[in-house]
Every structure is written in structure tokens, then in C-alpha cells.
Amino acid sequence: MKEQLQLPTSKIRWPQGNKVEVGHDVDFVYIMRKDGKFAMSPIANEIAADYGMDNETVKQSLLEEYDTFFAKLADIFKWGYSSKGNFELHLFDPDELESAIRVKSTALPIVSLDPLLNQGVYEHKVSRGYFLGGKKDFGQVPRPDNESLSTQAQGIAESLDTSPASVVEDDIFSGESVIASLNELLSHGVNIQKVIPGIQVGNPKKLSKMELSVDPVVEYNTIDGADILNKVDLGDPRDYLLGASGLVLQLPDGEFGRAPYILPFVSTTARASIPADIEKDFAEKVLQANLEFFQNVQTKTGAPLLLKHMDHNFTVLMHQMHGVDSNAEMVQIVVWLMKNINSFWGTTIEQGEFQEKLVTLKLPQNIAFLDVNGTLFPDESMDGYIDQLDIDLFKDTMAKAKEKGVLVGICSDSPLPQLLEIAEKLGVDGPILAENGNLLYNAGHTLTLSTLSEIDEAKKQIGAVATSLGFQQTRDCVAPEFGGEPIGAKSSIWAFGANRETSITVFGPSKLISVLGTQFSSHNSSFSVDCSPEYHYFAIHPGENYKKNKGLALDTLSVYGHNIVMIGNSMSDWVEPEQGVICAFVGGARISSDVSQKAAYVSDKPVIKGVIDILEKM
Numbered sequence: 280m281k282e283q284l285q286l287p288t289s290k291i292r293w294p295q296g297n298k299v300e301v302g303h304d305v306d307f308v309y310i311m312r313k314d315g316k317f318a319m320s321p322i323a324n325e326i327a328a329d330y331g332m333d334n335e336t337v338k339q340s341l342l343e344e345y346d347t348f349f350a351k352l353a354d355i356f357k358w359g360y361s362s363k364g365n366f367e368l369h370l371f372d373p374d375e376l377e378s379a380i381r382v383k384s385t386a387l388p389i390v391s392l393d394p395l396l397n398q399g400v401y402e403h404k405v406s407r408g409y410f411l412g413g414k415k416d417f418g419q420v421p422r423p424d425n426e427s428l429s430t431q432a433q434g435i436a437e438s439l440d441t442s443p444a445s446v447v448e449d450d451i452f453s454g455e456s457v458i459a460s461l462n463e464l465l466s467h468g469v470n471i472q473k474v475i476p477g478i479q480v481g482n483p484k485k486l487s488k489m490e491l492s493v494d495p496v497v498e499y500n501t502i503d504g505a506d507i508l509n510k511v512d513l514g515d516p517r518d519y520l521l522g523a524s525g526l527v528l529q530l531p532d533g534e535f536g537r538a539p540y541i542l543p544f545v546s547t548t549a550r551a552s553i554p555a556d557i558e559k560d561f562a563e564k565v566l567q568a569n570l571e572f573f574q575n576v577q578t579k580t581g582a583p584l585l586l587k588h589m590d591h592n593f594t595v596l597m598h599q600m601h602g603v604d605s606n607a608e609m610v611q612i613v614v615w616l617m618k619n620i621n622s623f624w625g626t627t628i629e630q631g632e633f634q635e636k637l638v639t640l641k642l643p644q645n646i647a648f649l650d651v652n653g654t655l656f657p658d659e660s661m662d663g664y665i666d667q668l669d670i671d672l673f674k675d676t677m678a679k680a681k682e683k684g685v686l687v688g689i690c691s692d693s694p695l696p697q698l699l700e701i702a703e704k705l706g707v708d709g710p711i712l713a714e715n716g717n718l719l720y721n722a723g724h725t726l727t728l729s730t731l732s733e734i735d736e737a738k739k740q741i742g743a744v745a746t747s748l749g750f751q752q753t754r755d756c757v758a759p760e761f762g763g764e765p766i767g768a769k770s771s772i773w774a775f776g777a778n779r780e781t782s783i784t785v786f787g788p789s790k791l792i793s794v795l796g797t798q799f800s801s802h803n804s805s806f807s808v809d810c811s812p813e814y815h816y817f818a819i820h821p822g823e824n825y826k827k828n829k830g831l832a833l834d835t836l837s838v839y840g841h842n843i844v845m846i847g848n849s850m851s852d853w854v855e856p857e858q859g860v861i862c863a864f865v866g867g868a869r870i871s872s873d874v875s876q877k878a879a880y881v882s883d884k885p886v887i888k889g890v891i892d893i894l895e896k897m
Contacts, residue, residue, distance in 0.1 A: 289357035289366045294497065299369070301510050302502045306364030309356055309551070310478060310499075310513035312373045312449070315345045317395050318517035318524065325588040326580065340579040344572050349516050351568040359553050359561045371497070376449075376477040379496040383475050384445040390435055390469065392460050393449040393477065394422070401435045401444070403428070403464065406527040407456050408535065410638075412631030413526050413545035417638065419459045423527060423535040423592040428460075432467040443472035450513055451476040451495070454483025461489065481507040512552045514540060521569050521613065522589025526550065528596065531630060533840035536596025541565045543616060543623035544596075559620065566617050573609040583608040600627075637839060640721040642710055644840075647680065647894065648690035648833065650847035651701065652760065654865055655887050658848075663701065663760035669887045674706045676894045685897065688712070688721075690829055690845065690852075692818075694778035695720055697761040715820055715851075716832030717781035728832050730781040731806055731821040737783055738775065744798055745773050750791050758786075766815055776818075785817040792817045830854040846893050848886075850874065863897075865889025 287306075301308055323338035353368055360366040373395050380396065381389070391400040405428055408420035421428050446464065448457050457474070465471060471491055479495035486493060501507050517523035518540045525537040526545050538544035540551055542562035547553040553561050577583045586594050587605035597603040601623070603612060616623065649655060656663050677687045688709030689698050695713040699720075702711060710721040719726045731737070745752060755777035757763035766772060766786045773787030785795060789812040796810030796817060807825040809818040822828050829851060837843050837858040844861045845852055848868040854860040856877065863880040864870055866889045875881055880896055882889035 287361050287364050287366065289361065289368075291353060291368045291370065293370050293372075297495070297497055299497060299499045300502045301499065301507065303505075304365060305367055306510065307360050307552070308367045308369055308499075308511045309360065310369045310371070310450075310480075310511065312371045312376070312395070312477075312515055313349070314373055314395065314515050314517050315342050315349075317373070318515075318520070319345050321590075322523070322584075322588055326582070326584065329585075329588065330580075330582045332580065332582070337580060341576060344575045344579065345516075345520075347575070348520060348568055348572040351571070352516055352519055352565065355561065355564045355568065358564070359557060362554050362557070371478065373477075376496055380447050380475050380477060383494050383496065384447065384473075387443055387445045387472055388439060390439075390444050390446045390464065390471075392457065393447055395449060396447060400447075401438060403431055403435060403446075403460060405431075405456075405460050405463075408527050408529055409545075410631045410634040411528055411530070412549075412627050413528065413538070413540070414549045414631065415635055417529070419456065419463070420527065420535065423537065428463050429467070432463045432469065435464065436467040436469045439469060441468070441470055443470045445473050445475050446471050447475045448477070450478040450480070451483065451486070451493075452480050452513065453508065454486045458483070458485055458489065461491065478513065480511050480513065514551055519565050519569075520572065521609065522586070522593040524590060525593060527592075529634065530596060530599050531634070531839050532599065534595060534599065535592060536599070537590055537592040538596055539565075543620045543627055559624075562620065563617065566613055566620075570610065570613045570617070573613060577610065583610065585609065586612060634839070636726050640710070640719065640724050640726055642721050642836070642841060643684075643686040645685045645842045646709055646836070647685055647687050647844040647846060647897065648710075648712060649687065649707075649890055650845075650849075650852050651689060651691040651693060651698070653848035653869075653886070654846060654852070654890060655701070655705070656760070657886055661759045661765070662762070665705075665887055669891075670705060673887055673891055676891045677706065680894050680897070685844075686710070687894070690716065690833070690847075692851075693758065693761070694776065695725070695780070696778045697757055700761065712829070712832055714779065714781050715825055716829040717821060719832070719836075727781060728835065729821045729828070731783065731819060734783060737819055740798070741775075741783070741785060741795060744794060745787070745791055748791060748794060750787060756786055781821060783819045786815055787817070789813065789815060826851050830860070833860045834858040844879075844897060846890055853878075863893045865893070 319341040323334060323341050327334040327337045356368055377396050389400040391402050392405055404422040404425040405419055406422045407416050409416045451457050473492040473494055476495045478497045480499045499507055499511055518525050521539050525539045528536050528538050530536050540547055542559055547561055548555045548558050573584050586597060586607045594605055652658055656665050686709035687707055688711055689702055689707055690712040691698055692715040695718055698711050698713050712719055717729050719728055750773050751771055753772045753774045756774040757777050759765045770788050773791055776784030792812040799808050807820050807823055809825055833843050833845055833854050837860050845854060846863050848865050850870055853862055853874050861879045864878055866883045866885040880893055882892040884892045
């Protein structure tokens with residue numbers, strides 16, 4: 280007799296009792312609380328106030344449609360987790376969990392980390408903050424629009440005045456979040472008697488080491504000793520409805536937004552263990568359920584749900600990331616997202632990865648970048664000489680700027696090693712933007728912002744042209760202002776500029792430079808050419824217009840929340856002020872009259888004396 284094929288099963292359960300044991304016959308469990316009243320009440324308030332409707336009637340309509348949305352969501356989860364094997368969706372009533380928590384806290388005052396448990400308690404309003412895309416967190420942050428965690432904890436400690444208290448949390452999974460919150464409260468003198476999670480998955484060892492009493496309402500474990508964290512995950516339905524709540528994300532300018540646990544906002548694989556190969560399909564199904572929710576609410580209430588009716592921090596995210604007006608209809612937004620899911624998700628991932636890398640640099644908030652050639656010393660300088668008295672005065676001025684929270688850095692076309700040398704000479708300890716804004720350095724860490732593709736192939740082409748003209752390559756050299764030997768017009772040798780990582784420079788006779796300029800004049804928009812036969816210099820830079828590369832890099836830092844001043848001497852140091860970069864120029868700067876009028880300040884003093892003048896007047 281042939282063995283029958285056993286198909287995976289999917290079940291919805293309302294677990295009873297305080298211990299839930301997951302056996303070998305269940306491959307995956309997803310836990311949810313039915314959070315309808317909490318999620319829909321604030322939205323109902325906004326709609327009723329905006330359209331002059333009865334609040335209770337609107338709320339009832341929303342709750343009915345939210346129940347329908349939840350039923351669809353449950354089916355999507357069953358489909359999404361089917362590849363994991365036998366699946367169970369476990370549901371809990373938040374009111375019942377809250378009642379049990381209050382019983383367990385006995386007569387102790389409650390410090391709540393759970394947004395749903397917010398009546399008659401001390402609220403420590405905390406969230407875990409994530410980079411865009413939701414794949415990586417950067418630690419505990421206050422819930423958006425609330426005071427710092429330290430201020431909140433201090434206020435709670437003062438209110439309790441050493442009285443013992445219970446700390447309650449909706450769930451404990453890995454334990455990292457609750458441990459961080461407990462340490463914050465303890466550091467401010469909160470006397471924690473016990474910790475009461477609504478749902479605890481496993482037994483985090485780090486929490487046990489804190490030697491605090493942990494008394495969960497519901498505790499999940501496995502029967503067969505398998506790792507419970509591999510078999511269970513949890514979330515709330517509101518995290519899948521656009522604008523109801525969601526993951527706290529840091530936006531490029533440093534503000535916080537909230538986003539649902541689906542593409543193109545957040546990786547559902549990272550946040551809810553949905554298999555990566557169906558992540559997009561999962562998102563499309565959830566977006567369709569969103570669309571039907573918003574359509575049905577509009578039919579029942581007779582008025583459209585608008586972006587401004589939803590969670591404020593979702594509105595902030597949609598406006599900043601996608602330029603969506605707060606009066607846009609949610610139905611239109613969902614349709615728009617469904618059509619553009621791939622491009623939006625690609626942008627989100629890129630920005631999230633950039634955020635992670637930028638954080639490693641630990642950049643200061645306020646930076647004054649200085650150009651080098653023509654700004655710190657004259658363009659015609661062959662040795663980069665700066666008078667020692669000027670250097671001493673410059674160092675004093677930098678120290679005063681630093682006392683006021685402004686660090687001085689360097690922004691130049693030169694390679695990083697040369698710029699590090701001049702930074703050491705001048706005592707500059709701020710960030711360095713090298714190679715025309717392509718390479719960002721700070722405190723021993725480097726981040727590539729843009730780079731020239733196929734550098735090696737371009738170098739081979741340059742070498743071939745030089746050989747065909749009878750010129751001989753010598754070892755890589757540095758510019759004369761950094762101690763290099765100049766290559767004369769009649770020389771028979773040429774060299775690549777030393778230490779370049781993202782671009783190419785060539786020093787050589789005028790004839791070679793002219794031919795290279797012609798050879799590379801026909802190119803696509805992925806790179807641009809700087810050809811100066813009179814200065815025996817040729818360069819290839821990433822980007823369509825290398826003259827704008829500095830500005831693009833500075834604008835990027837401004838968009839990501841840094842206050843930037845650029846001090847230079849030419850149009851290459853000018854940034855249009857749309858993103859907030861402030862530009863100033865030393866005396867004798869080669870700038871247009873229009874830029875001269877737009878600039879924050881133009882000194883009447885040349886080179887480093889002008890830099891000192893600008894720093895003093897900032």
C-alpha cells in the first residue's frame with residue numbers, strides 16, 4: 280500500500296492556560312493580540328472630527344472592517360507560513376491579558392512598557408528604533424514625539440519615590456528590548472519588584488542574570504527541547520495596516536516614522552519570519568487587504584480616509600520619503616504603492632544600508648568643511664606652504680569653534696592619505712571628504728559614497744594610449760602641493776595620481792593630456808572628465824558632472840541630519856541651498872555674482888586668513 284502524502288496543516292487557536300507547549304507536530308507559530316479598539320479609536324477620532332460625524336458610529340464602522348481585515352490577514356499568514364510545515368496562528372485578547380497582568384501586580388504600582396496598557400499606570404514610552412527597511416535596529420528610543428528615555432525614567436523614579444513597582448511588557452522574545460528598558464529604569468533608581476510580561480517566549484538568559492522576579496501571564500516553550508525562538512514569532516494586526524501603527528524607523532533627517540511590516544517599507548522576513556522567496560507576494564496580498572479595508576470604510580462612512588487621519592508618524596514617513604500630501608486618500612496611496620513596490624523597496628534598502636554605514640563613522644552634528652587648493656593656500660602654490668603664525672591662529676579659531684559644537688573638516692578633490700597629512704599639519708580633527716566628495720572619512724572609518732566603475736579597465740586604456748605615443752610610465756605620484764615632483768611639458772614620462780580609490784588622475788606632458796581628453800570625450804553619464812593640458816593634469820571622476828560631486832556629498836550629509844558649512848574659493852565649492860548646506864568663500868574666490876549674493880558670507884581676506892575670518896563670523 281502506498282504511503283499517503285501528509286499535507287501541512289494550518290490552524291487558528293485561542294490558547295488557554297498560562298503555559299503553551301509547542302510540540303514536534305507544530306513547525307511554526309505566529310502570535311497576535313486582537314487590538315481592534317486600541318488601533319481604531321484614534322483613527323475614528325480623526326475622521327469624526329474632520330467630517331463632523333458621530334464618533335461612536337465611525338468607530339463601529341472601523342471596527343467591523345478591521346475584523347474583516349484581520350480575517351483576511353489570518354488567511355494570508357496561513358498561506359505565507361505553509362512552506363514551514365504545520366502552522367498555528369495563536370490569538371489573545373489584550374483585555375484578558377491586561378486583567379491577568381493587573382492581578383499579578385497585586386497592589387504594586389505599575390510601570391508599563393506596553394502601549395495598550397496605559398490607564399492608571401506610569402508609562403515608560405519606549406520603542407526599538409530601526410534603520411530604513413527594518414532589517415537592523417540601533418537600540419532603544421523614545422516612542423516618536425515623546426521625551427528622552429532618561430527624562431521619562433527620572434520622572435517615574437521621582438513619582439514612585441523608592442516605592443517598589445511592577446514593570447509590565449506586552450511580550451518578551453529575545454529579551455534585549457526589555458533588558459535595556461529595565462536597566463534604564465534601574466539606573467534612575469526605580470525599585471523594580473517584579474517583571475510581568477503578557478507573553479514570554481523562551482527564557483532569556485540575560486534576563487535571568489538580572490535576578491529580577493519574572494512572572495509571565497503566558498509562557499511559551501517547546502516540548503522536545505527545540506529552540507523556541509526558531510518556532511515562534513509574534514506581532515500585532517495593526518502593524519500590517521498602513522498608518523495604524525508599525526515599526527519605528529529613523530528617517531534620513533533623523534526624525535522617526537512608523538511603517539507597516541511589509542514591503543516596500545519593511546522586510547517581513549526580518550520582522551515576522553516570512554520566507555524570503557515569497558516576501559513580495561506576501562506584501563501584495565496584504566496591500567490588497569489594505570485596499571479593501573480603506574475602500575469599505577469609505578463606502579460605510581461616505582467619506583474617504585485620508586493620510587492625515589492615520590498615525591502622525593506614518594504621515595511624516597510618507598511625506599518625507601515619498602512626498603505624499605497629508606490630504607491624499609489612503610485608497611490612492613495603496614494603489615500607488617502596489618504599482619511601485621519594486622522601485623520603492625529598492626530605494627528603501629539602499630537608504631537603510633547607507634544609514635547603517637553612516638552611523639559607523641560617528642560624524643559630528645555640526646561640520647565646517649574646508650576646501651584645500653585656493654582656500655587654505657593659493658592655487659599657484661607648488662608646495663602648499665602656510666605661514667606658521669597663520670597655522671597657530673587657525674588652530675585657536677578651530678578650538679573656539681569646537682567649544683561651540685562645530686568641528687572643522689576638509690573637503691577636497693585630493694586623495695585621502697594626502698588630506699590626512701595636511702589635517703595633521705593643521706590640527707584638523709573633523710571629517711574628511713576626499714576625491715571630490717566620493718570618499719568620507721572620520722575617526723578611523725571610511726565610507727565610499729560613489730566610485731568609478733571599471734577603474735582597472737580605464738587605467739589599461741590610458742596606459743595603451745600613453746605607450747602608443749611613446750611616453751613611459753613612472754611610479755604613481757602626488758601633486759606638487761603635497762610634496763610631489765611636477766612633470767614638465769617636455770617630459771617623456773607620465774604617472775597615475777597616487778592613493779586614488781574612487782577616481783583616476785594622470786600627470787603628464789601636455790600632448791598626452793590632450794589626447795586623453797579627446798579619447799575619453801565620448802562617454803556615457805556614468806563618469807566625467809577633467810582635462811587641463813596647461814596644468815599637465817587629466818582626471819576621470821564618477822558621475823555625470825564631477826563639478827557637482829562635492830555638492831551632492833554635502834547635500835547627502837545635510838539630508839541625513841547634519842548641519843554643514845562649506846568654505847571654499849570656487850564654483851566647485853558652491854552648493855545650492857535647497858538641502859540646507861551653507862556656503863562661504865574666502866577673498867578672491869572665483870565665483871559668479873549670483874553665487875556671491877546667495878553665499879552666507881564672502882570674506883575680504885584671502886586663503887587661510889579668509890578661512891579664519893569665516894570661522895570667527897559663523
